[in-house]
Amino acid sequence: MTSSKSDHPNTTPLSYRDAGVDIDAGDQLVENIKPLAKRTLRPEVLTGIGGFGALFEISKKYQHPVLVSGTDGVGTKLKLAFQLNRHDTIGIDLVAMSVNDILVQGAEPLFFLDYFACGKLQVETATAVIGGIARGCELAGCALIGGETAEMPGMYPHDEYDLAGFAVGAVEKERIISGATIQAGDIVLGVASSGAHSNGYSLIRKIIEHSHADLSGDFHGQPLADVIMAPTRIYVKPLLALINQLPVKGLAHITGGGLVENVPRILPDQLAAVLHRDAWEMPPLFRWLQQQGNVAEHEMARVFNCGIGMVIVVAPEHADTALSSLHTAGETAWRIGEIKLRTANQPATVLV
Structure with missing residues (x-):
């Protein structure tokens, strides 16, 4: 019986690097990350980057803390x-x-972890990405406490990666914002978005492709690429300040599903939010997307935030104070609607 060539073991020594995983690059990335993470530390962090698990002590300022993830x-x-x-x-x-x-449940973000997966680890690119994560944590006031970098040859195209993030926050049990106290007559406020945020990009990319748009071309004084890639606005600090100032009945983060599908998530079943289209001006990016893609108005409101990144529901007597607080904090905000009793067969969000 003859043996095949594959029966004989390979005599050439193989390493993890030969298989496509560079441990040294991973070690270098960890060293690059450490000073970035250090800028985000909070007093409650006991151990952070580098260990098997990160330790975080819940502040004694909370009497009955509820964790929100x-x-x-x-x-x-x-x-x-x-x-x-x-x-x-x-x-x-x-x-x-x-x-x-x-944040929409009233939680203060405490710490954040990231998962960065790629086929071939490019240290410079990964450092830039995680530098952005650290900057986001600074804007949110939370600690970048740990994460995972996974180099998986063959799983991703060259020079591409995937990201996932995990946040944990805390809120006093009696101060959880659930929307349960919202009632007819309450006022709906809208806080401006910084762009498309991170939703609807499959449609955005399709529109770019069909319109043959020049991403380097001028768009209202900026390169179109800058407008399309503008990072998602982080609302944590101004809204936590608002929550501490007056009773906020409900908050809705306008993400996938747009205005139409996110606002109803905080409303009691018998209520509807009536939003006035002329209460705010839809930013040029969304008008361009609608025109170039011939996107129906309802589809726009179901896919994109259309210029409203966060919705706030307050009692009528608190509306003006809330707007003043938001403006003082540097946010652009408007009174965009009101809560009404929902009639039979009426959608929970009505655009008029």
């Missing part, structure tokens, strides 16, 4: 980051999507 990615906005070779702000998007989500 959230996880998200940045979707196909990553494809444009690869195309444009822009990696320094995509990490801000990653943080924003999770911390804004937990």
Whole structure:
């Protein structure tokens, strides 16, 4: 019986690097990350980057703390980051999507972890991405406490990566914002977005492709690429200040599903939010997307934030104070609607 060539073991020594995983590059990335993470530290952090697990002590300022967690990615906005070779702000998007989500229940973001996966680790690119994550954590006031970098040859195309983020926050049990106290007559406020944030990018990329748009061309005084890639606004600090100033009945982060599908998530079943289209001006980016893609108005409101990144519901007597607080904090905000009793077969969000 003859043996095949494959029966004989390979006599050439193989290493993890030969298999496509560079341990030294991973070690260098960890060293690059440490000073970035250090800028985000809070007093409650006991151990951070480098250990098997990160330790975080819940502050004694909370009497009955409830932990609130959230996880998200940045979707196909990553494809444009690869195309444009822009990696320094995509990490801000990653943080924003999770911390804004937990914020709507009144939670203060405490710490954040990231997951960075790639086929071949490019240290410079990964450092830029995680630098953006650290910047996002600074904007949110939370600690970048740990994460995972996974180099997986064959899983991703060359020079591409994927991201996931995980945020944990805390809120006093009696101060959880659930929307349960919202009633007819309450006022709906809208806080401006910084752009498309991290939603609808599959449609945005399709519109760019069909319109043959020049991403380097001028768009209202900026390169179109800058407008499309503007990082997601992080609302944590101004909204936590607002929550501490007056009773906020409900908050809705306008992400996938747009205005139409996110506002109803905080409303009691018998209520509807009536939003006035003329209460705010839809930013030029969204008008361009609608025109270039021939996108129906309802589809726009179902896919994009249309210029409103966060919705706030307050009692009528608190509306003016809330707007003043937001403006003082540097936010652009408007009174965009009101809460009404919902009639039979009426949608929970009505655009008029």
